[in-house]
Amino acid sequence: MSIVATQLLNRRIMLNAFAALSMVCASPVSAAQQKFTIGAAESVRIYPGGLKLRARIDTGAATTSINARKIHAFNRDGKQWVRFEVVGKRGQMTKMVGPVVRTVRIKRFHSSSVRRFVVHIGICLGNHFQDTEVTLEDRSRRKFPVLIGRGYIAGAMVVNPGREYMVQSNCPGRS
Numbered sequence: 001m002s003i004v005a006t007q008l009l010n011r012r013i014m015l016n017a018f019a020a021l022s023m024v025c026a027s028p029v030s031a032a033q034q035k036f037t038i039g040a041a042e043s044v045r046i047y048p049g050g051l052k053l054r055a056r057i058d059t060g061a062a063t064t065s066i067n068a069r070k071i072h073a074f075n076r077d078g079k080q081w082v083r084f085e086v087v088g089k090r091g092q093m094t095k096m097v098g099p100v101v102r103t104v105r106i107k108r109f110h111s112s113s114v115r116r117f118v119v120h121i122g123i124c125l126g127n128h129f130q131d132t133e134v135t136l137e138d139r140s141r142r143k144f145p146v147l148i149g150r151g152y153i154a155g156a157m158v159v160n161p162g163r164e165y166m167v168q169s170n171c172p173g174r175s
Contacts (some may be wrong), residue, residue, distance in 0.1 A: 039163035047122030049094035055146035067145035068136035082117050124171035
């Protein structure tokens, strides 16, 4: 085969590969597969109640954590429940009651481990609503009352650590 024939064959192979790649890339992506970008800090709404709170996005944390006070465990129909208040930095507050999903032991740096209740809370970030597991802790001394972990963002969002407050939390139909 001559050099010219080889070059034409290589060019034809490249064009076919490019055409195939273009078709794959141009295929429509379903809404479920689309991810949106969020910053290292965002505003979220928690449900029930729709309370707006500032949140730190932490890809190193497995679970989401929320600032809860007056945490009181009790039994209802033979199951453990918990009553608590969710409090924002500016004093906004909502009371919540729910069944305990489980308890977790949190290892702390240079301190003893603690046990925390895990409950389900609805969280809206951007237009993404998810009923997710959260640990209850007193975060009053921390800058952000909510810490969003990997369990919430996985598969739905990409984090840009150099940006903050990129999306508005709006999940219509939630109360």
